Amino acid sequence: MLLIELSTQLRRMRSLLLFGALAGIVVIAGVTEASKAGGRGGPATFSALNFTEAGLNFMDPVLFGLVIAMLGSIIGGSDRDWGTLRYLYVRPVSRARLVAGKWWALMVSCVLTVAVFLGVALLTGLVVFGWHPFHRSGSSHLSALAATGAVLEAGGYVIVCLLSVGSIALALGLLLPRSAEALGISLAFLVGSAVLDNVRSLHAIIAVLPVHYWLRWTSLFQGGGGGLALGLAVQAATAAVVMATAYAILARRDPAA
Amino acid sequence: MIDTVAVAAHGLSKSYGRRRAIEGVSFEVERGQICGLLGPNGAGKTTTMRVLVGLSRPDGGTARLLGEPSRLAAEVLARVGVAIDGPAFIPHLSGRRNLELAWRAGSRRWPPPALDASLELAGLGEALDRKVKGYSMGMRQRLMLAQAFMGAPEVLILDEPANGLDPGEVRALRQHLRRLAAGGAAILISSHLLAEIELLATHCVVMNEGAVITAGSLEDLLGAGAYEFDVDDAHRAEQALAAVDGVESVGTHGEQLVVSAPGRTVTELNQALVMAGVGVGAVRSRRSLEEVFLGLVERNNAAD
Numbered sequence: 001m002l003l004i005e006l007s008t009q010l011r012r013m014r015s016l017l018l019f020g021a022l023a024g025i026v027v028i029a030g031v032t033e034a035s036k037a038g039g040r041g042g043p044a045t046f047s048a049l050n051f052t053e054a055g056l057n058f059m060d061p062v063l064f065g066l067v068i069a070m071l072g073s074i075i076g077g078s079d080r081d082w083g084t085l086r087y088l089y090v091r092p093v094s095r096a097r098l099v100a101g102k103w104w105a106l107m108v109s110c111v112l113t114v115a116v117f118l119g120v121a122l123l124t125g126l127v128v129f130g131w132h133p134f135h136r137s138g139s140s141h142l143s144a145l146a147a148t149g150a151v152l153e154a155g156g157y158v159i160v161c162l163l164s165v166g167s168i169a170l171a172l173g174l175l176l177p178r179s180a181e182a183l184g185i186s187l188a189f190l191v192g193s194a195v196l197d198n199v200r201s202l203h204a205i206i207a208v209l210p211v212h213y214w215l216r217w218t219s220l221f222q223g224g225g226g227g228l229a230l231g232l233a234v235q236a237a238t239a240a241v242v243m244a245t246a247y248a249i250l251a252r253r254d255p256a257a
Numbered sequence: 258m259i260d261t262v263a264v265a266a267h268g269l270s271k272s273y274g275r276r277r278a279i280e281g282v283s284f285e286v287e288r289g290q291i292c293g294l295l296g297p298n299g300a301g302k303t304t305t306m307r308v309l310v311g312l313s314r315p316d317g318g319t320a321r322l323l324g325e326p327s328r329l330a331a332e333v334l335a336r337v338g339v340a341i342d343g344p345a346f347i348p349h350l351s352g353r354r355n356l357e358l359a360w361r362a363g364s365r366r367w368p369p370p371a372l373d374a375s376l377e378l379a380g381l382g383e384a385l386d387r388k389v390k391g392y393s394m395g396m397r398q399r400l401m402l403a404q405a406f407m408g409a410p411e412v413l414i415l416d417e418p419a420n421g422l423d424p425g426e427v428r429a430l431r432q433h434l435r436r437l438a439a440g441g442a443a444i445l446i447s448s449h450l451l452a453e454i455e456l457l458a459t460h461c462v463v464m465n466e467g468a469v470i471t472a473g474s475l476e477d478l479l480g481a482g483a484y485e486f487d488v489d490d491a492h493r494a495e496q497a498l499a500a501v502d503g504v505e506s507v508g509t510h511g512e513q514l515v516v517s518a519p520g521r522t523v524t525e526l527n528q529a530l531v532m533a534g535v536g537v538g539a540v541r542s543r544r545s546l547e548e549v550f551l552g553l554v555e556r557n558n559a560a561d
Binding site: 001003004007008012013082083084086087088089090091092093094095254255256 | 335337341346347359
């Protein structure tokens with residue numbers, strides 16, 4: 001089912017445009033800042049690694065989340081949108097196989113999203129700003145090797161973070177009549193979480209929101225990695241609870257409903 | 258031993274909220290039979306078909322396909338060809354790619370055993386490699402039929418398969434279904450094209466308001482050996498036919514003479530009339546399925 005999902009979803013024009021837009025944002029940012037190379041335009045212009053780290057900071061959480069919410073809700077709801085779900089069931093494809101295939105397709109989408117972004121950002125940064133050690137304002141530098149490791153670790157952390165909001169969008173796509181509704185609710189959740197995250201008085205609520213932990217990867221560029229384990233645990237728990245709930249509801253629901 | 262009953266519905270009931278869709282639906286379709294599932298809109302035909310292939314969970318009763326209980330994604334469905342609720346495809350992929358993905362979704366190796374025959378029936382030619390979003394309604398319908406037939410299924414559940422097909426395509430479909438039935442497939446087909454069902458089906462199930470009102474062989478339903486004659490002298494014709502061996506009853510219906518004579522051909526009866534000096538203007542060998550169907554539904558509605 002994974003290969004079928006990848007064939008039907010990731011190779012469609014909408015998905016390719018989404019990845020293209022993601023890459024385009026990075027290239028445009030690099031070209032725009034090209035004249036300020038060497039730190040004249042701020043830390044991002046010191047090196048390819050600085051540019052990549054700044055890019056991650058810009059995209060995370062809302063813009064990355066938006067891309068994955070789109071892909072997740074489409075993967076979850078497209079069979080229902082097209083009417084092909086009934087023909088999958090009579091092939092026969094079980095609900096467990098269907099949900100698992102879609103979740104793995106979501107996982108591939110998250111990896112691709114981050115990989116495309118990091119690849120294009122590093123390449124653009126290399127061309128525009130050059131390969132130099134990672135520069136931190138008012139502090140010591142990180143070697144290029146250490147910074148590269150931090151970029152990869154941060155990328156891995158962001159993938160897991162995207163998987164949590166992607167699972168929410170996927171689950172809504174599976175359960176709601178149309179993927180557009182799933183996308184709307186997922187985006188509302190994403191934006192609402194980002195807004196709530198700034199309201200200190202709501203700490204008890206914020207602590208269970210996956211978005212609250214998304215920017216913890218920044219500590220990797222400050223010589224640490226504190227809080228990443230908790231962040232990963234919250235993302236994994238969110239994805240597990242959401243997908244288990246979606247499957248339980250689907251299993252009890254009449255397929256014709 | 259192979260069970261001859263391929264499709265079995267026993268006491269199926271299903272409600273959507275407060276609305277009863279079907280109630281106590283029972284019938285069987287054996288291998289080699291082509292069974293027409295007939296009924297007016299809202300009679301419960303599609304709900305019955307959905308329950309049979311596991312796309313709807315019955316509130317009561319049991320559905321079996323090829324002897325196995327039918328439920329959502331039951332393994333036995335791999336031996337069943339289904340076309341239900343109209344065609345549905347991934348619009349940005351070609352017809353061929355759609356068929357391939359649908360087949361592979363069942364964890365089976367491409368190509369399926371009856372692909373060539375199914376594609377020949379679909380007759381899509383080069384359009385098969387074009388995106389489905391550019392297909393006409395008829396092309397989508399033919400691709401859906403190819404999808405249902407490509408696995409050489411032992412059972413076919415077809416909901417309005419002739420929708421959007423031109424007369425030539427309907428005829429090709431009829432011939433294909435007859436070949437499949439002759440090869441031992443059991444076919445359950447719902448359609449509003451009663452003339453088509455009359456040409457094709459060996460058996461019929463008639464539903465109205467969620468219940469089966471009659472089921473059996475088409476011959477029994479239409480009344481084998483029932484004829485209508487337009488004659489110039491009804492009294493003399495009645496006397497002449499009553500004297501023929503095998504004539505069970507002779508009566509008039511409006512201006513027509515209605516004769517029930519199982520085992521007698523229309524030629525023999527016509528000959529008896531001519532010998533008695535009766536002029537025969539026209540003869541219809543039996544009642545049409547349309548007449549029987551409308552009569553059954555009207556009587557059922559009146560009884561309610």
